[in-house]
Amino acid sequence: MTGFVTRINTAVAQSFIGKWFMLEGSSHPRPRAGTTFSTELRAGFATFVTMAYIISVNSLIISDTGGTCVCDYDPLDPAKGGASIGARAGGGAGPATGAGDMIAYCSTNHEYTECIDIVRKDLIVATAAMACIASTAIGIFSNLPLGMAPGMGINAYFTYTVVGKFGSGKISYRVALAAVFIEGLVFLVLSILGLRQWLARSIPRNIKVATGVGIGLYLCFIGMQSSAGIGLIRSDPATLVGLGGCNSEYLDASGACLAGRMESPRTWMGVLGLFIISILVLYKVKGAILIGILFVAVVSWFRGTSVTYFPDDPMGDSRFNYFKQVVSFHTIQKTWAVMDFQLNTGEFWLALVTFLYVDILDTTGTMFSMAQFAGFMDPKTGDFEGSTPAFITDALCVSLGAVFGTSDVTAFVESGAGITEGGRTGLTAVTT
Numbered sequence: 001m002t003g004f005v006t007r008i009n010t011a012v013a014q015s016f017i018g019k020w021f022m023l024e025g026s027s028h029p030r031p032r033a034g035t036t037f038s039t040e041l042r043a044g045f046a047t048f049v050t051m052a053y054i055i056s057v058n059s060l061i062i063s064d065t066g067g068t069c070v071c072d073y074d075p076l077d078p079a080k081g082g083a084s085i086g087a088r089a090g091g092g093a094g095p096a097t098g099a100g101d102m103i104a105y106c107s108t109n110h111e112y113t114e115c116i117d118i119v120r121k122d123l124i125v126a127t128a129a130m131a132c133i134a135s136t137a138i139g140i141f142s143n144l145p146l147g148m149a150p151g152m153g154i155n156a157y158f159t160y161t162v163v164g165k166f167g168s169g170k171i172s173y174r175v176a177l178a179a180v181f182i183e184g185l186v187f188l189v190l191s192i193l194g195l196r197q198w199l200a201r202s203i204p205r206n207i208k209v210a211t212g213v214g215i216g217l218y219l220c221f222i223g224m225q226s227s228a229g230i231g232l233i234r235s236d237p238a239t240l241v242g243l244g245g246c247n248s249e250y251l252d253a254s255g256a257c258l259a260g261r262m263e264s265p266r267t268w269m270g271v272l273g274l275f276i277i278s279i280l281v282l283y284k285v286k287g288a289i290l291i292g293i294l295f296v297a298v299v300s301w302f303r304g305t306s307v308t309y310f311p312d313d314p315m316g317d318s319r320f321n322y323f324k325q326v327v328s329f330h331t332i333q334k335t336w337a338v339m340d341f342q343l344n345t346g347e348f349w350l351a352l353v354t355f356l357y358v359d360i361l362d363t364t365g366t367m368f369s370m371a372q373f374a375g376f377m378d379p380k381t382g383d384f385e386g387s388t389p390a391f392i393t394d395a396l397c398v399s400l401g402a403v404f405g406t407s408d409v410t411a412f413v414e415s416g417a418g419i420t421e422g423g424r425t426g427l428t429a430v431t432t
Contacts, residue, residue: 005038012037021143021425035424040145043423044431046290047147051414051432054131058150059123062406065163065173067119068334071106099168106166115334122335126150126404131432134397134409139429141393142386145418146370147432148394150401151410153218154358158407162351170347174340177402179352181339184399186356191391200364200391201382209372211365215413226255230270265306269296281420289417335405359408363394366411374419 010025012018013036018026023035106112127150134148162176163169171179190196200208223229226244235255236242245267246257262268273296280288300309303320310320322328342348371377371384378384390411397409418428 009036009038017427020140021427023425023427032424034422037427039422040425040427041431042287042290043145043418043421043428046287046421047145047412047415047418047423047428047432049290049293050417051131051147051149051412054149054152054412055124055127057152058127058155058406059120061155061159062123062150063116063120064165065159065176066106066112066116066166067122067173067405068338069112069115069119071102071109071112071166073102073105073109075101099164102168103165119334121330122332123406125330125332126335126401126406130397130401130404130406130409133400134393135429135432137397138390138393138411139426139432141426142390143426144367144371144376144386144390145374145423145425145428146367146390146415147412147418147429148397148409149412150406151362151408151412152222153215154355154362154410155407157354157358162347162354171342171345171351172340174338175342175345175348176351176407177405178339178341178343179348179355180408181399181402182341183352183355183359183408184395184397184402187359187395187398188392191388191395194388196360196364196391196395197383197387199360200368200387203361203364205382207361208365208368211361211369213369215362215366216416219413231264231267232270269299269307272296287421289420332404337403338405339402355408359398359410362408363410366413366415367391369413370411370415370419373416374424 013023013025014027017023018037019028021035021040022028022030022032023037023040024031024033131147131149135146138144138146138148158176158180159165161169162171162179163173167173187196190199221233224232226234231244231246233241234244234246234251234257237254237256242256243261244257245262245264246260247264250258250260252258273292276295277289277292280291285291299305300307301323302308303310303312303316308316310316310323367387367390368377368384371387376384376386394409394411401407401409415423415429418432
């Protein structure tokens with residue numbers, strides 16, 4: 001088996017692919033030491049499994065905007081979630097009008113929730129498509145082992161601060177996408193003129209490195225929560241965050257554990273996965289992160305266990321039926337090219353400037369952190385190899401992502417998993 005892999009590695013290295021990606025043993029004048037085809041594939045798969053969560057999480061978050069769906073809420077019509085005129089004028093009994101009432105009404109509107117379900121499926125396709133396009137492009141044109149996709153954090157800001165739950169914010173989903181689209185064009189101009197690289201070099205090195213660390217801690221915090229992780233931590237009325245690990249029957253309305261802390265089998269399965277990865281990394285086992293993730297995933301597939309992802313209830317049945325499809329195709333219906341360029345509002349420009357600021361720190365910090373981790377930084381220039389095509393690719397993908405209907409596309413700090421597995425070329429990104 002080893003001999004077969006060696007022959008494959010040698011054949012690919014001596015081909016056009018090997019030369020393009022600067023594999024060791026290729027005819028490229030500056031091959032990257034220690035790079036092989038099999039290592040790049042393994043590294044790309046490791047990056048993929050660590051960032052695959054974004055496909056479901058991003059669609060869930062951005063679909064909370066309501067997308068292009070229209071709710072028939074009317075603050076003046078009690079039949080459509082509003083208060084009666086008499087109740088509002090006289091202060092009598094009746095629901096108070098406002099964003100809370102609109103959200104409550106729309107969340108129970110069957111037609112509206114069905115439309116949002118279509119938007120969510122559209123965004124699943126959009127997120128997967130943009131991750132594929134962006135990762136492939138940055139791998140081919142900049143030869144960097146970076147996975148890219150619509151980013152965490154900025155998607156929450158896009159949804160809950162800019163657009164608001166079910167469109168209850170200052171600007172609509174369509175206008176917010178227009179701001180993202182223009183942001184990408186601004187970044188494209190800055191990248192072509194070299195100003196983005198200048199801005200990146202102007203950021204102190206400790207901030208660029210700390211950005212990657214901060215994003216990593218943020219993702220770790222998300223992974224420890226219950227909505228998108230193992231439930232190790234929960235909300236706490238006194239300290240905001242407290243020890244969790246309890247089963248759902250012990251949760252109060254705020255999500256805090258009333259009893260049974262650290263008794264959830266799913267939490268302990270997550271802790272076991274982290275322990276396995278830590279031990280394998282300590283002993284420098286190839287594919288350590290991949291092995292740990294796959295172990296937890298496979299164990300959770302079996303039904304009838306306390307750690308299954310498919311419990312014996314309607315929700316579990318729905319998940320399992322969807323899981324059994326393996327491959328499903330959905331055509332984007334409601335999020336493709338729906339930007340609305342209303343440039344005459346202050347809220348639009350505030351959102352645009354904020355997107356620019358956050359993306360400069362997020363993407364630039366992540367790219368520099370990963371380049372430093374992979375050993376690509378030039379200490380003399382303070383820059384990394386392939387920075388210009390990487391920034392141009394990022395800018396184009398930000399605008400393209402807006403066309404698909406999603407928020408900013410950015411480099412993922414999860415790329416560090418692939419770099420840890422030995423990924424050093426764009427083949428890692430293409431595999432992802």
